[in-house]
Amino acid sequence: xxxxxxxxxxxxxxIIMDGRRGPLGRLSxxxxxxxxxxxxxxxxxxxxxxxxxxxxxxxxxxxxxFFSIDEFSGLIRYEFTLKTYGELFQPANLDVIVRTVTMAVxxxxxxxxxxxxxxxxxxxxxxxxxxxxFYLGVMLPLWSSYLVKVYAWKLILAKEGILxxxxxxxxxxxxxxxxxxxxxxxxxxxxxxYTGTFIVFVYVWMPFMILPLQAALERVPATLIEASNxxxxxxxxxxxxxxxxxxxxxxxxxxxxxxSLTLGDYIIPQIIGTSRxxxxxxxxxxxxxxxxxxxxxxxxxVPVVVMGFYLWMxxxxxxxxxL
Amino acid sequence: MLAPNSNSKVxxxxxxxxxGVSRHYGSVRAVDEVDLEIREGEFFAMLGPSGSxxxxxxxxxxxxxxxxxxxxxIFGQTAEGIPPxxxxxxxxxxxxxxxxxxxxxxxxxxxxxxKGVARAERARAAVEALALVQLPGYSDRRPxxxxxxxRQRVALARALINKPKVxxxxxxxxxxxxxLREQMQEELKALQQSLGITFVxxxxxxxxxxxxxxxxxxxxAGRIVQIxxxxxxxSRPASRFVADFVGSSNILPPDIVRRLAGQDGWAxxxxxxxxxTGTASDGALQxxxxxxxxxxxxxxxTVDADGLRLHxxxxxxxxxxxxxxxxxxxxxxxNLHIMEGEQ
Numbered sequence: 001x002x003x004x005x006x007x008x009x010x011x012x013x014x015i016i017m018d019g020r021r022g023p024l025g026r027l028s029x030x031x032x033x034x035x036x037x038x039x040x041x042x043x044x045x046x047x048x049x050x051x052x053x054x055x056x057x058x059x060x061x062x063x064x065x066f067f068s069i070d071e072f073s074g075l076i077r078y079e080f081t082l083k084t085y086g087e088l089f090q091p092a093n094l095d096v097i098v099r100t101v102t103m104a105v106x107x108x109x110x111x112x113x114x115x116x117x118x119x120x121x122x123x124x125x126x127x128x129x130x131x132x133x134f135y136l137g138v139m140l141p142l143w144s145s146y147l148v149k150v151y152a153w154k155l156i157l158a159k160e161g162i163l164x165x166x167x168x169x170x171x172x173x174x175x176x177x178x179x180x181x182x183x184x185x186x187x188x189x190x191x192x193x194y195t196g197t198f199i200v201f202v203y204v205w206m207p208f209m210i211l212p213l214q215a216a217l218e219r220v221p222a223t224l225i226e227a228s229n230x231x232x233x234x235x236x237x238x239x240x241x242x243x244x245x246x247x248x249x250x251x252x253x254x255x256x257x258x259x260s261l262t263l264g265d266y267i268i269p270q271i272i273g274t275s276r277x278x279x280x281x282x283x284x285x286x287x288x289x290x291x292x293x294x295x296x297x298x299x300x301x302v303p304v305v306v307m308g309f310y311l312w313m314x315x316x317x318x319x320x321x322x323l
Numbered sequence: 324m325l326a327p328n329s330n331s332k333v334x335x336x337x338x339x340x341x342x343g344v345s346r347h348y349g350s351v352r353a354v355d356e357v358d359l360e361i362r363e364g365e366f367f368a369m370l371g372p373s374g375s376x377x378x379x380x381x382x383x384x385x386x387x388x389x390x391x392x393x394x395x396x397i398f399g400q401t402a403e404g405i406p407p408x409x410x411x412x413x414x415x416x417x418x419x420x421x422x423x424x425x426x427x428x429x430x431x432x433x434x435x436x437x438k439g440v441a442r443a444e445r446a447r448a449a450v451e452a453l454a455l456v457q458l459p460g461y462s463d464r465r466p467x468x469x470x471x472x473x474r475q476r477v478a479l480a481r482a483l484i485n486k487p488k489v490x491x492x493x494x495x496x497x498x499x500x501x502x503l504r505e506q507m508q509e510e511l512k513a514l515q516q517s518l519g520i521t522f523v524x525x526x527x528x529x530x531x532x533x534x535x536x537x538x539x540x541x542x543x544a545g546r547i548v549q550i551x552x553x554x555x556x557x558s559r560p561a562s563r564f565v566a567d568f569v570g571s572s573n574i575l576p577p578d579i580v581r582r583l584a585g586q587d588g589w590a591x592x593x594x595x596x597x598x599x600t601g602t603a604s605d606g607a608l609q610x611x612x613x614x615x616x617x618x619x620x621x622x623x624x625t626v627d628a629d630g631l632r633l634h635x636x637x638x639x640x641x642x643x644x645x646x647x648x649x650x651x652x653x654x655x656x657x658n659l660h661i662m663e664g665e666q
Contacts, residue, residue, distance in 0.1 A: 226387055227420035229407040231434035231485065241437070245424045 065297035074291060084294040088302070093282070093295075097302055100279040103194070104262040104306075107201040108209075111258045112251055114202070115209040119250075120243075122210075123217035138207045146204065150271050153200045157190035157272065164189070187274060197273035201262050208257035216250020217243070248319045252311075259310065263303035279303060336363040337396070338489055338521040339384055344393030346379050353379040355545035356393070361489075363398075366515050366522045368532035371542030372568065377525045380542070381491050384523060385414050398488055413482035414491040418498075419474045421466035427453070427477055428462040434485040452480040457510070472503045479514075489521045496531065508535055529569045533557060541565050548664070558593070562664035566591035573597065573633045580661070583608065588661045596658035597635035599624065599650040607651040608633075612644045626650060 019025050031038040067076050068083045087093060122134045141149065156162050167176045180186040180193060187193030220243060228238040266280025277285070279299055287296035314320070341359035345352065354376040361367045369377040382388040383395060386407035395402040397412065413434070421430050428449045429436070435445035453459055458476040466474055475495060482490055492511075496504045512535050515522045526532050532539045533553040540550045541564075549561040560566035563574050573592040575583070580590045583606060603609070610628035622643055624635045633652065637643065644650050 221418070221420065223416050223418055223420035224422060226385075226407070227414070227416060227422070228433070228437075229387075230385060230412075230414045231437060231481065232408050233433075233437040234406070234408050237437055241433075242422060 061297045061300055064293050065301055067294045069292050069294055076293060084298045087295055088298055093299075096277050096279055096282045096299075099276060100263055101306060103198065103201065103278065104259045106198060107205065107262045108255045108258045110198075110202050111206055111209040112213075112255060115206060115213050115254065116247075116251075119210050119213035119217055122214045123220075124222075138210050141204075142207050147267070149204060150200060150268055153196075153203065154191050154272055157196045157199070159189040159191075161191070191272050192274060194273060197269050200268050200272050201265070204268065205258040205261050208261065209254035212253035212257070213247060213250045216247045216253070220246045252314050252319050256307070256311070260303060260307050263306065336398075337361070338363045338365075338398060339523065340396040341380070341383075342394040342396075344380075344383065344390045344395055346376075346383060346388055347391045352545045354383065354390075357545075357547055359540065359547060359550070361521060361523060362538075363521055364519050365537040366512065366524065366535055368524045368526060368536035368539045369542060370526055370529060370532040370539050370569070372527055375542035376545040377527075377540075377542045378493060381414075381493055381523060381525045384489065385412055385491055386410050411485070411487055412489045412491060413485050413487040414493065415475075415478045415482050415495045417494045419466075419478040421474055421477055421481070423466055425465075426462065427458075427464050427466070427469070430466065430477055431480045431484055433481060448484055449480070452484040453477075455483065455514070456480045471498050472507070475499065475507065479511075483518070483520075487520065489523060490515075492522060492524045494526055495524075496526075496528075504531075511535060533569070539569075541569065543568075559660050560591050560662060562662055563589055563591075565664075566660075566662065571634060575659075576631075579608070579631065580659070582606070584656060584659055584661075586661055588663070591660045591662055592633075592654060592658065594623065594634040594636035595621070595638075596654050597633070598653040599626070599635050599637070599644055600653055601644070601648075601650060603651050604653060607653055610650055610652055612646050612648045612650060614646060615643060626652070628652065 019029060065084055066080050066082070067078055068081045069075070070077050088097065118134075118138075122131065126134050158164070164173075164176065167173050176190075179195065180189065185193060185195045185198075187195070190196040190199070224242055224246070225238055228242045229235075233241060264280050266278065266284045269278040270281055279302060283296045283299045286292040286299065337360050339359070339361040341357050344354060344357045344359075346354040353374075357376070357380065359380070369380060371377045379388060383390055384397065384402070386402065386405060386409075390403055397410065402410065422433065425433070428446055431449040431452055432440075432445040435448060440448070450459070450462065453462070453476075456476040456479045458473060458480065461469065461473065461477075466477065469477065475498075478495070495511075496507050499507060508531060511522070511524075524532070524536065533556070536553060538550060539553055539556050540547045541556060542548070543564050549556060549565050551559075556565065556569050560569060560572065566572040566574055571594060573594060575590045575592060577588055580586055580588060584590070599612075600607070608628045610626035610633065613625045613627050613632070615625070616623045620639055621636045622639070622641075624637060624644065626633050626635065635652075
């Protein structure tokens with residue numbers, strides 16, 4: 001029988017086979033016996049990079065913020081002081097912080113509202129070709145240069161730009177003018193208003209909101225939605241009580257991106273918007289021409305603190321309970 | 324709420340009625356021209372292999388699917404076009420579909436919360452429902468912290484708390500191990516009898532359908548091939564498919580049937596009705612023993628009669644023939660069932 005011949009052929013083979021010879025063979029055996037050694041060797045380089053280069057420089061930055069600048073000589077005085085943090089609360093600087101945080105909140109909320117239906121469609125309905133098209137559509141803007149996109153938007157939003165032309169063709173110029181005449185959000189044209197800055201921020205960070213949201217929604221089994229319907233909840237209630245809570249971790253992940261990216265960006269508000277500064281621009285200005293490294297460092301700490309507070313609040317409100 | 328109903332007598336009111344119902348997906352006929360009456364208060368099983376249309380039929384009752392053609396009534400009211408959340412019908416899902424972000428109490432009370440029942444009131448009702456399914460004391464756990472059997476009970480309590488007119492169960496015991504499954508079968512049956520709610524139970528496990536149901540519908544390829552009591556289905560299968568799917572059966576072709584019984588058509592002969600003897604009696608089929616397998620309470624003997632493979636299920640204690648031995652196949656004439664569904 002065939003079974004017998006298999007046994008017969010196997011009978012001659014040794015039970016323990018010779019390993020691979022040479023130092024590489026011995027190394028394989030060593031790693032097999034000590035998996036932790038392999039892990040240690042693999043993790044050391046990135047940990048050194050992260051620990052020294054990244055955390056180290058962050059720490060150095062934090063340290064800088066506790067120094068201050070001598071107003072007469074313009075030199076940094078290397079003594080521990082909270083004076084620089086005090087400067088943050090001067091009206092001009094506080095303005096910058098409030099402006100930036102308000103913008104970040106507005107951008108994050110709008111991104112979430114716009115991203116949700118897109119992510120929901122991609123997670124629940126899109127299949128095959130349409131899913132590929134979705135990924136392409138969301139990712140494609142990320143592949144082109146950020147500067148090119150921002151300058152493209154400058155042209156779109158300009159007074160002679162396509163958006164103005166479109167409003168004129170639709171006989172809606174009055175609507176645009178009415179909006180631009182509003183205080184704060186208005187301005188000379190869209191490209192010189194906070195509205196313009198806001199639009200470009202929302203456009204540029206949108207993929208960072210859509211992708212985590214889509215991933216979270218994809219993990220919500222369809223039967224949970226059916227179960228909710230089955231137990232008497234119409235679509236609106238099902239959304240509020242099942243879909244939204246389960247998508248919340250993804251929403252938080254996306255909002256961390258949009259929020260912190262807006263807090264730190266200094267290019268977009270410089271190219272599109274008013275001449276008033278955002279945190280990123282303030283950091284850039286203080287560490288550059290002004291040479292006020294301590295104040296620049298103190299400004300940099302603001303987004304870190306704001307984000308920390310945001311995550312703490314999110315956790316307290318149970319945003320991560322579904323994880 | 325959920326007061327036990329001692330009067331669980333099956334009445335003739337129709338709980339669910341399908342009239343020429345079809346559900347097609349493109350060219351696939353998941354459910355094809357099905358007529359069905361489920362009586363109020365009965366335990367009704369839909370049995371069939373996967374893809375036979377039993378689950379789609381259940382989803383049509385729940386409202387997750389709409390019929391392509393035909394008419395569905397639930398307690399005399401038209402059901403097509405009515406969304407699931409407006410049907411007084413609840414489902415126990417195959418994967419339980421418990422809400423992972425809610426604890427056991429909130430899962431069970433979900434239906435009441437949706438209706439706007441006050442928190443204290445619905446918590447009380449949930450505790451009661453959990454007691455009914457014999458799962459007290461797990462209120463604060465998350466579904467992820469429960470075993471499969473416990474999740475099953477939570478899903479059951481969550482469906483029952485709404486006091487549905489019909490409870491739909493989609494292979495609810497499929498994920499449980501054998502011992503637990505047998506225990507849950509008994510509990511479900513007892514629960515159905517005490518509550519008096521119409522249960523519609525989908526399964527591919529014939530043993531489950533036979534042991535629990537008042538009536539069974541056997542599905543194949545989108546159609547119902549036979550409806551009847553478990554006894555009917557088992558002892559008088561309408562077709563070769565039913566005979567083969569519900570338990571195992573010896574299916575005898577027309578020429579053998581004519582020789583043995585003098586009747587026309589295909590016949591089914593259950594293995595436990597077969598007796599093997601060593602000496603010839605008139606008309607008995609001669610066969611050779613191919614193999615025997617010991618199953619505990621019975622031994623299954625496979626014999627070969629001129630190329631026709633037959634099985635006999637012999638009770639423990641019956642003398643066993645040896646492999647290769649020649650035996651004669653005997654049975655009582657009334658146990659040979661001619662299948663009208665096969666021509």
